[in-house]
Structure formats: C-alpha cells, structure tokens
Amino acid sequence: MSFPVTRMRRLRRTEALRSLVRETHLHPGALIYPLFICSGEGVRKEISSMPGIFNLSIDEAVKEAESVAALGVGGLLLFGLPAEKDEQGTGAWADDGIVQTALKEFKKNRKLDSLVQIADVCLCEYTSHGHCGVVARDGDHYEVENDSSVALLAKTAASLAAAGADIIAPSDMMDGRVAAMRAALDAGGQQLIPILSYASKFASAFYGPFREAADSAPQFGDRRSYQMDGANLREAMREIEQDLAEGADMVLMKPAMPYLDVIRAARERFDVPIGAYQVSGEYAMLHAAFQRGWLEQERAMMESLLSIRRAGADFIVTYFAKDAAALLG
Numbered sequence: 576m577s578f579p580v581t582r583m584r585r586l587r588r589t590e591a592l593r594s595l596v597r598e599t600h601l602h603p604g605a606l607i608y609p610l611f612i613c614s615g616e617g618v619r620k621e622i623s624s625m626p627g628i629f630n631l632s633i634d635e636a637v638k639e640a641e642s643v644a645a646l647g648v649g650g651l652l653l654f655g656l657p658a659e660k661d662e663q664g665t666g667a668w669a670d671d672g673i674v675q676t677a678l679k680e681f682k683k684n685r686k687l688d689s690l691v692q693i694a695d696v697c698l699c700e701y702t703s704h705g706h707c708g709v710v711a712r713d714g715d716h717y718e719v720e721n722d723s724s725v726a727l728l729a730k731t732a733a734s735l736a737a738a739g740a741d742i743i744a745p746s747d748m749m750d751g752r753v754a755a756m757r758a759a760l761d762a763g764g765q766q767l768i769p770i771l772s773y774a775s776k777f778a779s780a781f782y783g784p785f786r787e788a789a790d791s792a793p794q795f796g797d798r799r800s801y802q803m804d805g806a807n808l809r810e811a812m813r814e815i816e817q818d819l820a821e822g823a824d825m826v827l828m829k830p831a832m833p834y835l836d837v838i839r840a841a842r843e844r845f846d847v848p849i850g851a852y853q854v855s856g857e858y859a860m861l862h863a864a865f866q867r868g869w870l871e872q873e874r875a876m877m878e879s880l881l882s883i884r885r886a887g888a889d890f891i892v893t894y895f896a897k898d899a900a901a902l903l904g
C-alpha cells in the first residue's frame with residue numbers, strides 16, 4: 576500500500592501513540608556509572624573536561640554510590656587512582672589497593688546491594704609509565720610485553736574478585752588475558768564471577784578526558800600496539816570471537832557513538848550480552864555543546880543513549896547514568 580492509503584504520520588500524532596509503537600527503550604537498570612576512586616578522605620575533585628564527574632576518596636565514593644543506587648542505576652564500573660605508581664603497577668593487585676579497599680567498604684553497605692559492582696582490570700592507572708602492561712625498554716625503543724602483562728593482569732583480576740567485585744572487566748587488550756583471568760579466578764574459588772571483556776576497544780582520541788580522570792596518560796608512545804585500529808570492523812569480530820572462546824561471559828565495546836556500526840555487527844553475530852561504553856570524549860563533547868547552549872541537554876543526552884541501545888547494546892556504561900536515570904524515573 577502506498578500513499579494516500581498509507582500515511583506514516585498516523586502513528587506519530589500523539590505522545591500516547593508514539594509511546595505505543597516505540598521500538599527501543601532505555602531503563603536505569605541497564606545503565607552503568609563509572610567511579611574514579613582516589614586516596615585520602617573528603618576528596619571530591621571535579622575533572623575539568625567532564626562536568627559533574629569527580630575523583631572521589633572512598634568515603635565520598637560511598638555517598639556517591641548510595642545516590643546512584645537510589646536512582647535505580649544498574650551498576651558501577653570502578654577505576655582506581657593509587658597514591659603511588661611503579662614500573663609494574665603493583666598497586667593493581669595489592670590486597671589493600673584502592674579499588675580492593677573500596678570494594679570491601681561497598682560490600683558492607685546494604686544500600687548498595689542493588690548495584691552490580693564491576694571492577695575494571697588494567698595496569699595503566701597503576702604504572703609509572705601509564706601503559707596497560709609491562710614495558711620492556713631498549714634505548715629509545717620500547718615494547719609493551721604481552722605474556723608477562725597477562726600474568727599480572729590475571730593476578731589483579733583474582734585480587735579484585737577476592738575483594739568482592741561482582742564482575743571482572745579486563746580493558747587492557749593483551750592477547751590471552753581472558754583465559755588467564757578465568758583460570759586465576761577459578762583457582763581462587765571464584766568460579767561464579769563473570770568476565771565482561773572489553774573485547775573490542777579501539778585506540779581512540781575520544782579517551783582524552785578519561786586520562787585526566789584516571790591519571791593514566793602514557794608517558795611515552797601511544798596504545799596503538801594493543802588497542803584496535805579504528806578502521807577495522809572484521810578485526811573487532813575476531814577479537815570478540817577470541818574472548819568468548821577464552822571464556823568471556825559478556826563483551827564490552829568502546830567507544831560507542833563513533834562505532835555504532837561495530838556494535839550492530841556484533842549484535843547480529845553473537846548471542847552474548849553486549850555492553851557499550853559511551854566514553855569520556857563523547858560525554859565531554861556533548862557537555863561542551865550544552866555549556867554553549869548549542870544543544871538541548873536532556874534531549875541530546877537521551878538521543879545519544881538511545882542510539883547506542885538501538886545499535887544493539889544491552890547495557891551502556893555512561894557518565895550520564897545518573898542524569899538519565901533521574902529523567903527515566
């Protein structure tokens with residue numbers, strides 16, 4: 576049937592009609608809020624390029640997490656800023672590490688029971704050089720070693736699970752880390768802790784503000800020898816396939832908005848839960864436009880999240896989680 580029998584506008588006439596035929600929905604339980612936890616007490620330091628996002632000491636992080644839980648947000652993704660860094664990133668797997676200590680606090684607090692507490696696993700926040708693994712140097716040349724990094728990452732995963740993490744989320748992009756983490760978790764009696772692997776993580780300019788937030792900018796070189804080339808969709812599918820074969824329970828893809836086609840391709844190909852990370856630069860650029868009055872804040876925020884859901888993400892890690900959850904009610 577074509578016009579005039581078919582008139583597409585009939586179903587757009589009122590909000591009630593539009594609501595009835597809406598294909599994609601957002602809900603607070605499918606949003607994950609990242610937290611950047613630092614040492615000290617009473618620390619609440621705003622990140623200049625990310626309005627409303629803070630480095631929080633554990634006492635402040637507990638308050639923030641309580642407000643996140645009260646809004647019905649599904650979970651937290653935890654990053655740590657240790658007081659001290661070293662070549663190997665030993666703070667990442669220390670029993671009294673910053674995220675381990677925070678997790679133990681969070682787990683004592685019944686108001687946080689509704690939040691899935693996800694621990695990011697990487698070394699870059701903990702290494703003095705800011706790379707995601709062990710660096711071997713030879714004069715001017717350097718290499719981020721794979722297998723020695725994987726051993727440390729696996730130790731980190733086991734330590735975070737022992738401290739109470741509900742999900743382990745490796746973001747380092749070393750080869751073979753998922754299998755090593757699964758083995759380390761199982762050996763530590765954590766057979767029921769799932770792995771959410773950042774399977775398709777592209778080397779992206781959109782991570783810029785995060786590096787301030789997590790104090791994790793590489794001191795030399797860049798991350799292109801381990802994170803993926805932004806031009807490659809087929810390679811992303813291979814990365815996901817590999818991680819699933821190694822035992823990943825879910826996958827996370829990042830960034831989100833510049834890679835919606837990759838999320839869609841993954842959705843069509845894999846039947847595991849897929850998360851997408853709307854990264855710091857996506858948040859920062861929208862906020863820059865909000866500040867200038869160039870975009871309408873609430874509508875642009877919700878449209879950005881909806882686009883990621885529509886592309887096929889089951890859940891979204893986003894700095895907008897609190898604002899969006901408050902709007903969704």
Ligand SMILES: [Zn+2]
Pocket residue numbers: 697698699700706707746747
């Ligand atoms: Zn890293």
